[in-house]
Amino acid sequence: MAARDPYEVLGVKKEATEDEIRTAYRKLAKKHHPDLNPGNKEAEARFKEIAVAYDLLSDKDKRARFDRGEIDASGAERPEHAYSRYRGFAEGAPGERYEFHSAEGMAPEDLDDLFAFFGRGQRGGGPGRGGGPVRMRGADLHFALTVDFLTAINGAKQRLQLAPERSLEVTIPAGVRDGQILRLKGQGGAGLNEGPPGDALIEIHVAPHPFFRREGDDIHLELPVTLAEAVLGGKVTVPTPSGPVSMTIPANSNTGRVLRLRGKGAPRPGGDPGDEYVTLRVTLPEGDDAALAAFLRDWAPKHPYDPRRGMAS
Helix, strand or coil: CCCCCHHHHHCCCCCCCHHHHHHHHHHHHHHHCHHHCCCCHHHHHHHHHHHHHHHHHCCHHHHHHHHCCCECCCCCECHHHHCHHHHHHHCCCCCCCCCCCCCCCCCHHHHHHHHHHCCCCCCCCCCCHHHCCCCECCCCEEEEEEECHHHHHHCEEEEEEEECCEEEEEEECCCCCCCCEEEECCCCCCCECCCCCCCEEEEEEECCCCCEEEECCEEEEEEEECHHHHHHCEEEEECCCCCCEEEEECCCCCCCCEEEECCCCCCECCECCCCEEEEEEECCCCCCCHHHHHHHHHHHHHCCCCCCCCCCC
16 A cells, blocks of 8 residues: 655644654654554554654655655655666757766666667667677666664564555564665566566665664663652663563662663674663652652751752852
């Protein structure tokens, strides 16, 4: 099924600012994130749709190309643009039949094949080399595929729509990075006269996660903890890309303290995975807590301390 208009998905106008787009994404991502809607396939599908839309509209170049009609809502080249790299050969200046532009996978000696393809024979005007039909490798086609954060970390299979009636199942390797290009051999443009097909080059875009952040192969997470957990310590459940784990918070842990979960980061090819770094954030209960307030009114005068000591200018 074709991707929906990204402006419609995020509920913003076409002239929306970057801040408006970012705000709309964050609001929708938090509402529909799979971790907050366990087992809800509809929410999972909606979240992926939101991530794809944000990936496109948050990138100035891709947004401009979409607005010009050069790519579709999934970020893939539209059929009329997929073979645009050949168009230059047939759109020379007035009075010239063809204009040459370098193309990936085309060596200078292939110019004879190119001119033969357009019916001119060799540059000298004779028949093609050997007098037979010219075989030419097909074009490499470029596509973009947006995956959610956890898919990029853990790997999965995802279907990519190449054209209205053609799609591919793409294997996303565990630990793939944003901007990484996957090459699918033989899945590009068809060759000429039984020439080999080109390849499909798929640029991976990783959608941001509501609370995970990746730096290199390490994962960073800010974890809210209660006042009691911070003061007394104890075991808490912590989300990781591979699933929740138990972690011990040391007693008297303040906001900003960083704890490490070994091996809970992104996979490394041929090596141990990165780590997850958990930054604690002490969070007070919502609303008024009369008992806590009464306790502190009695406790504070007996235990004075100045957390802003040394900050005086």
